[in-house]
Amino acid sequence: MTVVRYVASEFMYETFMVCDAIGCVLLPKNEKLYIDWLFEHGHGDGDWTWLTAYQMAGIFPQDPALPIGSTLTATCSVSPDLGLHASSLFWSLNGRRLPSSFYSVLSPTALSVTLPGLPASRQRSGDNLVCHNHGGHVLAGSCLYIGMPPVKPVNLTCWSRNTKDLTCRWAPGGQGETFIKTKYTLKYKLRWYGRERECEEYSAAQPYSCYIPRDLALFTPYEIWVEATNQLGSATSDVITLDILDVVTTDPPSGVSVSRVGDLEDHLSVRWESPPALKDFLFQAKYQIRYRLEDISDWKVMDDVGNLTSCRLAGLRPGTVYFVQVRCNPVGIYGSRRAGIWSEWSHPTAASTPHSERVLSGSCDSKSGDSNSTLRRELKQFFGWVRNNAYGCGGMSIKLYDQWRVWMQKSHKTRNQVLQGDKS
Numbered sequence: 337m338t339v340v341r342y343v344a345s346e347f348m349y350e351t352f353m354v355c356d357a358i359g360c361v362l363l364p365k366n367e368k369l370y371i372d373w374l375f376e377h378g379h380g381d382g383d384w385t386w387l388t389a390y391q392m393a394g395i396f397p398q399d400p401a402l403p404i405g406s407t408l409t410a411t412c413s414v415s416p417d418l419g420l421h422a423s424s425l426f427w428s429l430n431g432r433r434l435p436s437s438f439y440s441v442l443s444p445t446a447l448s449v450t451l452p453g454l455p456a457s458r459q460r461s462g463d464n465l466v467c468h469n470h471g472g473h474v475l476a477g478s479c480l481y482i483g484m485p486p487v488k489p490v491n492l493t494c495w496s497r498n499t500k501d502l503t504c505r506w507a508p509g510g511q512g513e514t515f516i517k518t519k520y521t522l523k524y525k526l527r528w529y530g531r532e533r534e535c536e537e538y539s540a541a542q543p544y545s546c547y548i549p550r551d552l553a554l555f556t557p558y559e560i561w562v563e564a565t566n567q568l569g570s571a572t573s574d575v576i577t578l579d580i581l582d583v584v585t586t587d588p589p590s591g592v593s594v595s596r597v598g599d600l601e602d603h604l605s606v607r608w609e610s611p612p613a614l615k616d617f618l619f620q621a622k623y624q625i626r627y628r629l630e631d632i633s634d635w636k637v638m639d640d641v642g643n644l645t646s647c648r649l650a651g652l653r654p655g656t657v658y659f660v661q662v663r664c665n666p667v668g669i670y671g672s673r674r675a676g677i678w679s680e681w682s683h684p685t686a687a688s689t690p691h692s693e694r695v696l697s698g699s700c701d702s703k704s705g706d707s708n709s710t711l712r713r714e715l716k717q718f719f720g721w722v723r724n725n726a727y728g729c730g731g732m733s734i735k736l737y738d739q740w741r742v743w744m745q746k747s748h749k750t751r752n753q754v755l756q757g758d759k760s
Contacts (some may be wrong), residue, residue, distance in 0.1 A: 349695035373716060393475035395467055400480040401516065401567030404456050411448040412476055413466035422447040424470040429480075430463050451511035456515035457482045483516035485569030489544075489562040493574050495583045495677045498613040499669070502552055502580065504535070504560050505545040506573060518566040524547040527557040527577060554580050555670075581669045585677040586611035589623065589645075601654035601690045608662045608682070609645045616668075618730045622665040625649075626681070655691035659684040 354570040393414045402408060412427070414420050415697040422441045427449045440448045447467070457463050462479035469475055487509030494504040504522055508514075520543075522535035528666035552558075558580070589608040597603035610621055621643050626635040641647050652658060661684055666676040 395476045399479045407452045409450045426434045454482045460517040481516045483514045486571045488562035488571040489573040502548040521563045526559040574619040581672045582674040586679045588682040601692045604649045604650045627660045657688045
C-alpha cells in the first residue's frame, strides 16, 4: 500500500502523520502551517523510500515583518495538480474569514489579498494569515509580525552584592512596547582590555534585567551596555562605565533588636550587627533606620545614624507598638570615592513603649505645684529644645534630657501616691 507521510517544513521529522491517500491535508493540532509535502512510499515493515518533495501551495511573502500601519499584499499560489481555481479560494486572518473585496484573482492558480493599515500584532508569535480551499481546508499559511523597531534601552543601572556578583537592570526605550518579540542582550567588557562577553542569566520575573554570578574583576572598570533587536531593527543603549567596588550593596544588617529604655515611655533603643559578608573589607558603613506605628503604614526615616550600630528613638507615643527596620550602605570600600548602594531593609522588629503613668484625670495637685508651675513650664520648653536639637543617635544632651525625664516621672509617681492616700 502506498501512503503519504508529511511534516511541516519548518519542523522536519519532529512530527508527522500517515494518511491513506495523497489528499490528506490536515495538520496536527497547534502545528506550524505547512508549505511542502514529502511524498514517500511504504515497504513492508515501515521502511520509507524518498520519492520527491512537491509544493502543493504557498504564500508569498512568507512570514513578513512590517511596521504598524503598513499595507501588505500577499499571494496564495496553488499547484495545477490540485484542480483548484483561484476564485474558489479564500483567506483568513487569526481564524476570521477576510472579505472577498480584499481579494484579487491574479491567475487561475493565484489569489492575492491586500490588507491596508495593519494594526500591531495581537501576540508576539505573530498573526496567522491562511489560504483555504472552498471547503475550508488549509492550503498554506504565513505569520505576520506587525510592530515597531526597538528604541535604545535607557536607565541602565548595576549593583554588586558583597562584591561577588553583578545585577543590571534597564528600561526599554520609548513607550516600551514593540508588539513583536524583541530580544535584549546585556554585554560587558573590561574597559582597556578583554573580550566582549554576554550576560546569560535572564529572569522571566524581571524581563529587563540580567545576572552575572561570578568571574568579575575588582579595581578595574567595566564597560556595560544593552542591545535590543527584533525583525524590524536594533538599538543600543548608552555605554556605562563602572568599577565593581563603586556599586556594592550588602545584605541587610542582622541581629536587629529593639528594647525599652528603662521607664522612659517615649524611648526605644535599637541595636544591630554589621553585614557579616563585608567583615574583611576596609570600609565605613552608613546606616538608616525607619519605624512606624503598628496601625499606620507610613514610615518615618532617620538619616543621621552614621556608622553606629545602635540608636535611640525619642519622642514616641507611650504604650504603643512600633515596627523598626535597618539598612546599610557600604561607603568607601577599599578607598572607593563613591557612595555605595543601600541594602534591602531588615525584617521588621516590633517593640512597645511603656505606658505613661501620669495622671490624666481632673484631680488637683498640691499648692506646691502652683508655685513650681512656671519653673516646670520653662524646663519643658528648655528640654524640648534640647530634644529637638539633639534628635538622633548618641549625644550628651540626650543623656541630660533622659535624667530630667526620669526625675519628672518619679515626681509624678510620688504625687500620684500622695493623691491616692488623701482620697483613701
